[in-house]
Amino acid sequence: MAITYTIKINGARVHTQGGLTDVVKEVDASMTGTDGEASFTLPFQIQLPEADAETFTAFASLTEAQLVEWVEAETEKLASIKAHIALVVEKEVEKLALTQKPLPWAPVEPTPTPEAE
Helix, strand or coil: CCCEEEEEEEEEEEEEECCEEEEEEEEEEEEEEEECCEEEEEEEEEECCCCCCCCCCCHHHCCHHHHHHHHHCCHHHHHHHHHHHHHHHHHHHHHHCCCCCCCCCCCCCCCCCCCCC
16 A cells, blocks of 8 residues: 655744744644554655745644645655655554564463452
8 A cells, every 4th residue: 555644733933024923934733654453653844935025824723724735835854754654654554464463482371260259
């Protein structure tokens, strides 16, 4: 199966830029990669480019979808994050295909028996 990626926004840091206030400059986010039952979440921070005064959205009017779109636009930065997540998820997929067996020399845990009253 292919790994699917999702981004969750956890926080934002703002600054003043020219005459604009509360301009989002840095975003705290988490990306989760999932392949079947295997998944891995990696938190990260990403710097955003300067805001465009003509398309500026007031902080109070922002949506999570909008911030996710801005984060996804930073494709160069996300490439290494996705690569790291893919590596961990692929290892987890391999691990899930294996069966854990007790070691032959390990002591056997006694099975508890119900006590008679």
